[in-house]
Amino acid sequence: DAGITQSPRHKVTETGTPVTLRCHQTENHRYMYWYRQDPGHGLRLIHYSYGVKDTDKGEVSDGYSVSRSKTEDFLLTLESATSSQTSVYFCAISAPDRGQYFGPGTRLTVT
Amino acid sequence: AQTVTQSQPEMSVQEAETVTLSCTYDTSESDYYLFWYKQPPSRQMILVIRQEAYKQQNATENRFSVNFQKAAKSFSLKISDSQLGDAAMYFCAYRSPYRNQFYFGTGTSLTVIP
Known part of the structure; x- marks a missing residue:
């Protein structure tokens, strides 16, 4: 298994509170991604990073921000959580000329 | 942006039989990769098979194989001996060469009937 972890694995939070999800890799890969998975939508890209301090938006980036200050960590922040952000969040890394490898996912519930 | 379409939300197959899952994509790029991932109830995403667009030969991994039709932009997965x-x-x-971006279809739920 690729060395990729996510924390926390489960979180319940209230509307309006900030939330940060962490993705950590031990593979030293350049590319890292955050997705959300919702029924009927598959995986949708929130943000991705193509290097330290290099990030860009995906298709569902509104309400989310990211930071990558070192190769191994990619943080996803919900500045003010809303119920529509209740979802399962996956972090992924991409090896050159290969597919993506995913973390175990974080189930976030916003009440 | 590239699009990936899986037109079969659900499929079922008898144990030991063969099933084919469909996928089509839309792109104007020439250098790309295609993948199939499996997500069991554990929720873990597992890479099943990959195909480089420049290779004409269809990829195979044990019981899993693909039918890659580049001109038709079709990439189906065949599971044998389910x-x-x-x-x-x-x-x-679909993996784009631009910043290594990935695009996913909405998924096909496969049921295997004993």
Whole structure:
């Protein structure tokens, strides 16, 4: 298994509170991604990073921000959580000329 | 942006039989990769098979094989000798050479009937 972890694995939070999800890799890969998975939508890209301090938006980036200050960590922040952000969040890394490898996912519930 | 379409939300197959899952994509790029991922109830995303666009030969991994039709932009997954452990959600994915971005289909839920 690729060395990729996510924390926390489960979180319940209230509307309006900030939330940060962490993705950590031990593979030293350049590319890292955050997705959300919702029924009927598959995986949708929130943000991705193509290097330290290099990030860009995906298709569902509104309400989310990211930071990558070192190769191994990619943080996803919900500045003010809303119920529509209740979802399962996956972090992924991409090896050159290969597919993506995913973390175990974080189930976030916003009440 | 590229699009990936999986037109079969659900499929079922008898144990030991063969099933084919469909995927089509839309792109104007020439250098890309295609993938199939499996997501069992554990929720873990597992890479099943990959195909480089420049290769004409269809990829094979044990009981899993693909039918890659580049001109038709079609990338189907064939599972032979289906097993109960194959029951899962299957996602087709496209990898763009631009910043290594990935695009996923909405998935096909596969049920294996004993």
